[in-house]
Structures are given as C-alpha cells and as structure tokens.
Amino acid sequence: MRIDLHIHTSPLSACSYIDPRDLVQEAQRLKLDGICLTEHQVLWDPDQVDKLAREAAIKIFRGNEFTTNQGDVLVFGFFEDIKELLMIQELREKVQKAGGYMIAAHPFRGFKTFGIGQLQMTVEQASRRKVFEFVDAVEIGNGKLSPDENDMARKVAETLNLPGTGGSDAHRIDELATWVTAFEKNIENEQELLKELHAGRFRATEFGSGKTEDR
C-alpha cells in the first residue's frame, strides 16, 4: 500500500497551494493508495477529513508537522493542538505518552548550502545530531530535497538502525507523490497506520521510478 506521508494543503498550511479536493483527485489519478495531511502545527478536523474521504477511492489520514528546536518532525497518532515551537524533548514526551510516532522530517535540508557539505560532514558526524535521539524514524525520501540530501538521511538512518519513510512534502499539486512510503499490509484507518508504523513494516520508495530503497 503506497501512501504519501507528507503533504501540505491550503488554507491550513499558508505556504501551500494545494486545494484538498484537487489533492484527492490527483492522488487517485496517480494510483496512490493513501495520503496523509501533515499541515504545519494545524490538525484537520476529523469531520472535514471524513467529508473529503467520502467520495474518494483512497485513504486519507491525519498527521502533523511540528517545528522544534531540533528541526521539523512529522507526528502521527498525536492530536494535541499545539501552536508554539516546542523543545524536542517536550514533544517526544507528549507523543510517547499518547502512543504516537515521530519522524525526523528532511533532516539534512540545505546542508550543502549552509556550508557543512564543504566541510565534509561525515555520516558519523551527521548521525550525532540530537534530533535522532528523539524520533522513531527518519524521512529518507523527501520530494523537495536533492538526492544528496536524501542520501545523507538514508545513510544516517542505516547507521542508527532507524526505519526510513518517504513523502513528497508537496506544496503544489505537481509535487505530489515524488516519494511515498510502501506499507506491507493494507491500512484502513489511523489506528492501523500507527500500528504499522510502530511495527516498522514499511519502506521508502521513489514513486514511479521503480527504484526502491531498502528500508
């Protein structure tokens, strides 16, 4: 089951241009099995999701993207409405208490541009970033990142033995499903999604290219 785990829609994410109804249409056209709405610290109203899902041939799940002092984190199975920037420890505590799941989003976005690349940051050094102590998984395929940036995330995930996810991070409709997460089992609802995440029964996949990551 191929699910895009990381999508922003308008108007809940001010930076996105994607109309949720267009999103559903496009996801169906691309033959995705599911999509996750992961706005920036805004939760979808479950009734609104139901409404959107009613005529859809795909599954629609809710997540959330939190900004922490250690970077962005995708969170599933945690539905507390928090608007302020959180310390990663604080978010971890809350999410764990709720039985939720945390993924370090695009952990090496821009690492070449802000110069660390030139300093030849090793995978070893990159693995020591604090964010990785507080997450269950690493986003190793993010549609907005360069292959180098994704590659660094994949190597770090391997080093730390953390599972890797894929998501487009789409803000425009044509950015949808560049990377997805392929789950082994069929997923009907958010509880099942959470269960499969915790079980690690998934791998990041570059959509449509036939190229599959190992984890």
Ligand SMILES: [Zn+2]
């Ligand atoms: Zn982000």
Ligand SMILES: [Zn+2]
């Ligand atoms: Zn995002």
